[in-house]
Amino acid sequence: MATITDITKKEVKEIVFNFFSEECEVDLSSLNENTNIIKDIDGDSLMFLELIEIFKKKYNLDIELKTIGKYAVKHPVQTIGQLIDMQLLIIEHENKLLEI
Amino acid sequence: MSHKKPAFVFPPFASDYPDDPFSNMPGYDVCFRKFLSRAAGFTDPDLKRFEVPGMTFLDDELKTQYISYIQACALISWFKSKGIVPAYSAGYSMGIYAALYQSEVISFLDGLVLIRQAFQAVNETIGKGAFGMCAIIGLNRDDIEQLIRKDKSGMEIAIQNSVCSFSISGPSTNIAKLVQTAQTEGALNTRIFNVSIPYHSSFLKDTAEDFWDFIAQMKFHSPRMPIISLIDQELLLEEEILKKEVVRNLYTALNWYETQLYLQELGVTRFVECGSGKGLVKNARFIEGDAVTMTANSFSATLGG
Numbered sequence: 001m002a003t004i005t006d007i008t009k010k011e012v013k014e015i016v017f018n019f020f021s022e023e024c025e026v027d028l029s030s031l032n033e034n035t036n037i038i039k040d041i042d043g044d045s046l047m048f049l050e051l052i053e054i055f056k057k058k059y060n061l062d063i064e065l066k067t068i069g070k071y072a073v074k075h076p077v078q079t080i081g082q083l084i085d086m087q088l089l090i091i092e093h094e095n096k097l098l099e100i
Numbered sequence: 101m102s103h104k105k106p107a108f109v110f111p112p113f114a115s116d117y118p119d120d121p122f123s124n125m126p127g128y129d130v131c132f133r134k135f136l137s138r139a140a141g142f143t144d145p146d147l148k149r150f151e152v153p154g155m156t157f158l159d160d161e162l163k164t165q166y167i168s169y170i171q172a173c174a175l176i177s178w179f180k181s182k183g184i185v186p187a188y189s190a191g192y193s194m195g196i197y198a199a200l201y202q203s204e205v206i207s208f209l210d211g212l213v214l215i216r217q218a219f220q221a222v223n224e225t226i227g228k229g230a231f232g233m234c235a236i237i238g239l240n241r242d243d244i245e246q247l248i249r250k251d252k253s254g255m256e257i258a259i260q261n262s263v264c265s266f267s268i269s270g271p272s273t274n275i276a277k278l279v280q281t282a283q284t285e286g287a288l289n290t291r292i293f294n295v296s297i298p299y300h301s302s303f304l305k306d307t308a309e310d311f312w313d314f315i316a317q318m319k320f321h322s323p324r325m326p327i328i329s330l331i332d333q334e335l336l337l338e339e340e341i342l343k344k345e346v347v348r349n350l351y352t353a354l355n356w357y358e359t360q361l362y363l364q365e366l367g368v369t370r371f372v373e374c375g376s377g378k379g380l381v382k383n384a385r386f387i388e389g390d391a392v393t394m395t396a397n398s399f400s401a402t403l404g405g
Binding site: 046073 | 240243285287288289382385386
């Protein structure tokens with residue numbers, strides 16, 4: 001189980017915000033943790049998948065996509081803040097995510 | 101010099117039409133309208149009414165296929181007017197007809213004929229059967245095959261798009277159940293397509309004979325550039341082989357993932373999605389390699405003055 005440091009939290013937030021700013025073609029300044037990914041910035045679930053791939057590579061994570069999918073069914077993600085929280089949990093718990 | 105030339109990929113019919121997808125391409129609209137007018141005069145006068153938004157024909161499978169084909173042919177013509185031809189042509193699913201037009205194997209009008217004939221043939225084959233297709237993203241091939249085996253209705257993986265993205269064909273009731281089950285099993289995204297035909301599956305095997313009899317009479321020319329088979333990644337260079345590919349495309353599973361990987365091995369560094377959507381661009385994020393997949397609109401912006 002990984003330890004989530006303040007540096008990790010900052011990194012994850014930056015990556016997520018920059019990602020949505022670029023993919024959804026919106027100003028970074030217009031995004032906040034309450035931004036609804038689908039309703040406010042026309043995001044989609046493929047973007048969520050791509051972020052997972054980015055973090056899997058960056059933190060060398062051992063986690064199956066379907067584990068994340070099963071977690072997401074019980075803890076749906078709608079806002080950028082919720083997505084950041086879930087990404088941090090993924091980094092922390094990897095394939096033990098469903099045991100939380 | 102394939103590393104300096106792209107592969108043009110022709111998508112199948114659209115599920116929606118975004119606003120202004122060709123904003124970097126002055127003159128495209130005029131080009132599209134010319135092709136639309138020719139198609140309307142030849143096959144269906146109603147096509148002339150196509151407008152986004154408004155009259156999109158998205159509830160009409162045949163017209164939607166026509167429109168995607170016409171859009172693709174207009175793009176081919178637009179790029180050709182700028183001196184741009186690809187090194188390879190790839191038809192994703194029903195995009196095969198545009199791939200043939202790109203390679204000058206068939207004429208524009210013959211492409212419309214093939215679309216209509218194929219549509220009639222598949223509808224005759226399925227008769228009153230209720231079929232459909234869906235997309236499942238986030239499960240791997242083994243996961244999906246396991247779900248299909250449990251169902252026992254004979255659903256099939258129709259297209260593999262990446263290691264975690266698949267299109268499945270089968271009876272519509274079973275497709276709907278599969279989508280539900282896939283969500284429970286952890287699929288991150290699922291979608292039921294707005295089609296009634298189980299493309300790229302053996303449910304359509306019986307189209308082969310009659311469709312082959314029809315296509316055998318048509319004139320195919322030698323391709324100007326290789327067309328790649330999404331079935332087995334062979335480069336299709338001869339007329340008779342291309343005719344067989346068009347027939348088996350209807351009832352044989354496709355593998356876009358392997359196709360894009362192979363084209364990268366051949367030196368392709370850019371893939372251009374020649375339609376109004378971004379489905380292949382988005383899917384490319386999950387395919388290994390350094391190649392870039394871009395929309396026709398984005399590609400046109402790289403061409404310079």
